[in-house]
Amino acid sequence: MVAGILIGHGEFPIALYNTVKKIIGEQEHFRVVSNENCSSEELKRRLLLAIEELSSDNIIIFADLFGGSCGIASRQIFQMITKNVGVICGVNLGMLIKYFQYREEYELSRLLSLLAESGKKEILIFTSDNTKKNNK
Numbered sequence: 001m002v003a004g005i006l007i008g009h010g011e012f013p014i015a016l017y018n019t020v021k022k023i024i025g026e027q028e029h030f031r032v033v034s035n036e037n038c039s040s041e042e043l044k045r046r047l048l049l050a051i052e053e054l055s056s057d058n059i060i061i062f063a064d065l066f067g068g069s070c071g072i073a074s075r076q077i078f079q080m081i082t083k084n085v086g087v088i089c090g091v092n093l094g095m096l097i098k099y100f101q102y103r104e105e106y107e108l109s110r111l112l113s114l115l116a117e118s119g120k121k122e123i124l125i126f127t128s129d130n131t132k133k134n135n136k
Contacts (some may be wrong), residue, residue, distance in 0.1 A: 002103045003029040003056035006091065007047060007074055010036050020096050027055060027100055030129035035069050043073045049080065058084045058108045060099065060115070062091035086112045089117070090114055095119035 006013045013032045020075070035043050046066035051059060058103070063071040066089035076089045086108055088095070098118045102111055 001029060001109050002060055002099075002106070003054040003058070004060045004062060004099060004103070005031045005033060005047065005050045005054070006062045007033040007043075007050075007070040008035070008091075008097070009068060009070060010034060012064055016091070016093065016096065019051065019093060020100070024097060024100055029056060035073075040069055040073060043069060044077060047073055047077050048081075051077070051083070051085075056083070059086075060103075060108070060112065061085060061087045062099075063087060063089045064091060066090060082130045084108055088112065088115060090119065092119050092122050094122035133135075 006017055008016070011034070013034055016041070017030075017032045022065055033043075033046045033050050038046065061074045061101070063074045065071050070090045071087075074089070078085050078087050095115050095118055102114060102126060106114060
Protein backbone atom coordinates (compact mmCIF):
# COMPACT_ATOMS: atom_id res chain seq x y z
CA MET A 1 0.00 0.00 0.00
CA VAL A 2 1.15 3.52 -0.77
CA ALA A 3 0.58 5.76 2.26
CA GLY A 4 -0.25 9.44 1.84
CA ILE A 5 0.09 12.89 3.32
CA LEU A 6 -2.01 15.91 2.39
CA ILE A 7 -0.28 19.21 3.13
CA GLY A 8 -1.72 22.63 2.53
CA HIS A 9 -2.44 26.16 3.60
CA GLY A 10 -4.66 26.89 6.59
CA GLU A 11 -7.86 24.88 6.80
CA PHE A 12 -7.69 23.74 3.16
CA PRO A 13 -6.13 20.29 3.70
CA ILE A 14 -8.43 19.56 6.63
CA ALA A 15 -11.53 20.59 4.67
CA LEU A 16 -10.42 18.61 1.62
CA TYR A 17 -9.86 15.45 3.64
CA ASN A 18 -13.16 15.93 5.50
CA THR A 19 -14.85 16.03 2.10
CA VAL A 20 -13.10 12.81 1.09
CA LYS A 21 -14.34 11.18 4.30
CA LYS A 22 -17.92 12.22 3.51
CA ILE A 23 -17.67 10.57 0.10
CA ILE A 24 -15.67 7.38 0.79
CA GLY A 25 -15.22 7.22 4.56
CA GLU A 26 -12.29 7.44 6.97
CA GLN A 27 -8.99 6.23 5.52
CA GLU A 28 -6.01 4.60 7.21
CA HIS A 29 -2.33 5.23 6.47
CA PHE A 30 -2.98 8.88 5.68
CA ARG A 31 -2.07 12.12 7.47
CA VAL A 32 -3.08 15.74 7.05
CA VAL A 33 -0.65 18.60 7.69
CA SER A 34 -1.49 22.32 7.75
CA ASN A 35 0.88 25.25 7.65
CA GLU A 36 -1.41 27.15 10.02
CA ASN A 37 0.60 29.36 12.41
CA CYS A 38 4.02 27.88 11.70
CA SER A 39 7.36 28.82 10.23
CA SER A 40 8.90 26.99 7.28
CA GLU A 41 11.09 25.01 9.71
CA GLU A 42 8.07 24.03 11.80
CA LEU A 43 6.22 23.01 8.64
CA LYS A 44 9.08 20.70 7.63
CA ARG A 45 9.10 19.28 11.17
CA ARG A 46 5.35 18.58 10.95
CA LEU A 47 5.83 16.89 7.58
CA LEU A 48 8.71 14.74 8.84
CA LEU A 49 6.61 13.72 11.86
CA ALA A 50 3.75 12.67 9.56
CA ILE A 51 6.18 10.60 7.48
CA GLU A 52 7.54 8.97 10.63
CA GLU A 53 4.03 8.22 11.94
CA LEU A 54 3.10 6.46 8.70
CA SER A 55 6.13 4.16 8.92
CA SER A 56 5.77 3.22 5.27
CA ASP A 57 8.44 2.88 2.61
CA ASN A 58 6.10 4.21 -0.10
CA ILE A 59 4.49 7.60 0.42
CA ILE A 60 2.84 10.23 -1.74
CA ILE A 61 2.84 13.80 -0.46
CA PHE A 62 -0.06 15.81 -1.91
CA ALA A 63 0.62 19.56 -1.73
CA ASP A 64 -1.87 22.28 -2.55
CA LEU A 65 0.45 24.66 -4.44
CA PHE A 66 3.76 24.14 -6.21
CA GLY A 67 5.21 27.53 -5.30
CA GLY A 68 3.71 27.87 -1.84
CA SER A 69 5.34 27.02 1.47
CA CYS A 70 3.74 23.54 1.50
CA GLY A 71 4.99 22.62 -1.96
CA ILE A 72 8.45 23.95 -1.17
CA ALA A 73 8.62 22.06 2.14
CA SER A 74 7.43 18.87 0.43
CA ARG A 75 10.12 19.08 -2.23
CA GLN A 76 12.81 19.83 0.36
CA ILE A 77 11.78 16.81 2.45
CA PHE A 78 11.62 14.70 -0.72
CA GLN A 79 15.31 15.46 -1.32
CA MET A 80 16.29 14.70 2.29
CA ILE A 81 14.73 11.31 3.01
CA THR A 82 15.63 7.86 1.80
CA LYS A 83 12.11 6.43 1.58
CA ASN A 84 10.37 5.92 -1.73
CA VAL A 85 8.43 9.20 -1.85
CA GLY A 86 6.60 11.06 -4.57
CA VAL A 87 5.28 14.63 -4.42
CA ILE A 88 2.25 15.89 -6.33
CA CYS A 89 1.56 19.63 -6.27
CA GLY A 90 -1.88 20.94 -7.20
CA VAL A 91 -3.98 18.29 -5.46
CA ASN A 92 -7.71 18.18 -6.12
CA LEU A 93 -10.64 16.15 -4.80
CA GLY A 94 -10.88 13.82 -7.79
CA MET A 95 -7.18 13.01 -7.53
CA LEU A 96 -7.45 12.14 -3.84
CA ILE A 97 -10.44 9.87 -4.37
CA LYS A 98 -8.59 8.09 -7.19
CA TYR A 99 -5.57 7.71 -4.88
CA PHE A 100 -7.65 5.94 -2.24
CA GLN A 101 -9.20 3.69 -4.90
CA TYR A 102 -5.87 2.51 -6.35
CA ARG A 103 -3.23 2.85 -3.64
CA GLU A 104 -3.34 -0.86 -2.80
CA GLU A 105 -3.27 -1.95 -6.45
CA TYR A 106 -0.46 0.08 -7.99
CA GLU A 107 3.17 0.64 -7.08
CA LEU A 108 4.29 4.19 -6.41
CA SER A 109 5.52 5.34 -9.84
CA ARG A 110 2.50 3.96 -11.69
CA LEU A 111 0.14 5.46 -9.10
CA LEU A 112 1.81 8.87 -9.42
CA SER A 113 1.31 8.82 -13.19
CA LEU A 114 -2.32 7.78 -12.83
CA LEU A 115 -3.00 10.51 -10.28
CA ALA A 116 -1.34 13.26 -12.31
CA GLU A 117 -3.36 12.27 -15.36
CA SER A 118 -6.65 11.94 -13.50
CA GLY A 119 -6.10 15.23 -11.64
CA LYS A 120 -5.66 17.06 -14.94
CA LYS A 121 -8.79 15.43 -16.35
CA GLU A 122 -10.78 16.91 -13.47
CA ILE A 123 -10.04 20.39 -14.82
CA LEU A 124 -12.56 21.43 -17.45
CA ILE A 125 -13.44 24.82 -18.86
CA PHE A 126 -16.94 25.74 -19.95
CA THR A 127 -17.36 28.94 -21.91
CA SER A 128 -20.40 31.14 -22.50
CA ASP A 129 -20.60 29.98 -26.13
CA ASN A 130 -21.63 26.52 -24.80
CA THR A 131 -18.39 24.80 -25.69
CA LYS A 132 -16.47 22.59 -23.36
CA LYS A 133 -12.69 22.59 -23.39
CA ASN A 134 -10.48 20.18 -21.52
CA ASN A 135 -6.92 20.64 -20.33
CA LYS A 136 -5.21 19.33 -23.46
